Amino acid sequence: VPHHRGPRARARRGEGGRLRKDILAAAGRLLAETGDQDAVSIRAIADAVGVTPPSIYLHFTSKDELILAVCNERFAEFDRRLEEAGTRGTDLIDSMRRRAHAYVQFGLENPEHYRLLFMTRYNLTPGADDQADLAFAHHVQTVTECIEAGLFHEGDPTLLAISIWSAMHGITSLLIAQPGFPWPDRDRVVGSVLDLILDGALRPRATAQENGIR
Amino acid sequence: VPHHRGPRARARRGEGGRLRKDILAAAGRLLAETGDQDAVSIRAIADAVGVTPPSIYLHFTSKDELILAVCNERFAEFDRRLEEAGTRGTDLIDSMRRRAHAYVQFGLENPEHYRLLFMTRYNLTPGADDQADLAFAHHVQTVTECIEAGLFHEGDPTLLAISIWSAMHGITSLLIAQPGFPWPDRDRVVGSVLDLILDGALRPRATAQENGIR
């Protein structure tokens, strides 16, 4: 991994915190490029920032703490994207759909970040990541609104939120983890999963559909 | 990692293949205990079998080949379990449900094997794992039967199979990867996902359900 900026200029007195931000950015970028946390070393991060490895320890007490900080940052970005997609919806169901598509899109655009956030057990301690909790709370909120508006079946909003999450996570993570699988067109696959799950969640239409079992 | 059998008795002439089986078994066991492939070393496997590291190379050309062989074995077991569960079903839908439950159960009982098979990109080359392909073919077959019997909506069986797979994989992998999440009761969660996805897949009942949108 080459130096990207050459040896770095020393920070002025009191500006030590600037390096912290640069370390986070470099760690995030390297994670995106080269896979999981084990594949990204303290040394590579230091090198990318243009600093020696021990300098990292002036800002983070351990590699684990650094990785957790990166996750927090990425979860904030993840949440921001979904919220933004949701506000563009024309009604509740449309918002739900847009959030779901934004979810999958985030995963496919940032597969290694997605892998880190959702496919490894980096956060072994509950509540270690505030941003993750916030993102889930927003999802439950969206589902709750759909139920309260009578669009989704009655039922435990948390359970329904988890079920929708499962389906979206399922297709996203399979597309990421099984690149060798003979996938049909990605958009069709994602659309199919979303339709299936929403068909299950939506209340039956007022207009009765008559379909006998053959 | 302690020797489990002490130094091993040398195989007789022509019985060299016995060690191969023992290596596979030990590798499978260690993977189940301690996580992903990177966490299990050639040295640990050799030690568990009671042999020195170079001996491994008498039977596998590299660590990757060894891991792939373990995956193949585990996929065969996975498929066997689902097929077995399916045959116990009283009708097509019941078989589908039983297969789905067996799927989740396999994952939760063998989280590290599941992680290896479905959550890492060990199999970068398409068609590298015959057993995996077979298991998927069986799944598509089950879905196809449900469609042909008029129980599921018409549609591309492969797409529907992938969608159902996504939901089952979603909940299984989230339960494995996010142990710190405040999950409700596992059976309720799994049941909820399965109900949702099957509600989406099943044809509407002949008896029309009248439900206005509030």
Place this chain on the structure above:
DNA sequence: TGTACATCAGTGAACGCGCGTTCACTGATGTAC
């Protein structure tokens, strides 16, 4: 304005470790005559 000193961001070298893999070898097992 000048100088002694405290601060602190960052360095350089080293620590001990475990890894996958290679290579020349050993020594028990079986075979040919």
Place this chain on the structure above:
DNA sequence: TGTACATCAGTGAACGCGCGTTCACTGATGTAC
């Protein structure tokens, strides 16, 4: 039955590597007087 020899399962020591982390240090920046 005895002996020289081929076979081959497995060994012991070493290779070069990259890792996270520690520790005594340097030297530019700012401050007190």
